[in-house]
Amino acid sequence: MNVCKRSNIDLHFMVKLVEVDGPNKKAYFVGIGEQNKDEKYEVAFDMIHVTPPQGAPDFIKNSSLANAAGWVDVDKHSLQHVRYPEIFSLGDSSGLPTSKTGAAIRKQAPVLVENILSYIAHQTLNANYDGYTSCPLVTGYGKLVLAEFDYEGKPQETFPFDQSKERWSMYILKRYVLPWLYWAKILTGKA
Numbered sequence: 457m458n459v460c461k462r463s464n465i466d467l468h469f470m471v472k473l474v475e476v477d478g479p480n481k482k483a484y485f486v487g488i489g490e491q492n493k494d495e496k497y498e499v500a501f502d503m504i505h506v507t508p509p510q511g512a513p514d515f516i517k518n519s520s521l522a523n524a525a526g527w528v529d530v531d532k533h534s535l536q537h538v539r540y541p542e543i544f545s546l547g548d549s550s551g552l553p554t555s556k557t558g559a560a561i562r563k564q565a566p567v568l569v570e571n572i573l574s575y576i577a578h579q580t581l582n583a584n585y586d587g588y589t590s591c592p593l594v595t596g597y598g599k600l601v602l603a604e605f606d607y608e609g610k611p612q613e614t615f616p617f618d619q620s621k622e623r624w625s626m627y628i629l630k631r632y633v634l635p636w637l638y639w640a641k642i643l644t645g646k647a
């Protein structure tokens with residue numbers, strides 16, 4: 457919010473983008489819910505960045521596995537379903553209140569496996585996911601902030617320096633190292 461104020465960026469809440477007129481640089485919004493829902497209004501833009509709405513697939517959203525928002529309803533620490541103890545979930549479809557990333561799944565996977573094994577062995581579920589996630593924010597050509605944090609928004613940084621600063625080294629990490637880590641190590645189960 458403060459960054460937006462400093463940068464003279466207006467924030468629009470409780471509205472939904474319904475149309476973009478690219479050549480004339482105009483975006484059209486309607487209200488969400490009962491508030492202004494029939495009112496369509498126009499906003500002129502210089503640059504627009506649109507993120508499509510996120511959601512779990514319909515077969516989850518429309519099933520008894522889902523919470524009110526449509527995600528698999530799991531305990532945020534054990535990853536066990538809150539109503540069906542034999543079901544566990546991780547990844548984008550799970551209702552974990554953290555940013556949905558592959559980096560988060562890398563930390564969720566060992567917790568999920570350990571807890572499933574404990575469940576099968578009728579033991580207490582001791583493995584705990586703390587909400588760790590990682591968002592590589594490209595801030596310019598050759599510059600990146602590698603934000604890593606948990607459920608509380610507390611930094612969980614991997615490197616021994618202040619990761620809240622824009623860095624060329626973090627850009628190189630994202631550009632060259634992470635793709636290798638993903639394909640050679642994560643997908644082959646080595647990291």
Ligand SMILES: Cc1cc2nc3c(=O)[nH]c(=O)nc-3n(C[C@H](O)[C@H](O)[C@H](O)COP(=O)(O)OP(=O)(O)OC[C@H]3O[C@@H](n4cnc5c(N)ncnc54)[C@H](O)[C@@H]3O)c2cc1C
Pocket residue numbers: 513515546547548549556557558559560561590592
């Ligand atoms: C543009 C973009 C950039 C990203 N950048 C990063 C990043 O830099 N770092 C990072 O860590 N994460 C990043 N992410 C997030 C990361 O890609 C996701 O968190 C991760 O892929 C989620 O994995 P998943 O296995 O839970 O879901 P998915 O990868 O979505 O896999 C779900 C699979 O289920 C399949 N499926 C759906 N319905 C059915 C069905 N009915 N039957 C069978 N199969 C079905 C889908 O086809 C899909 O293959 C990014 C995501 C996006 C979109």
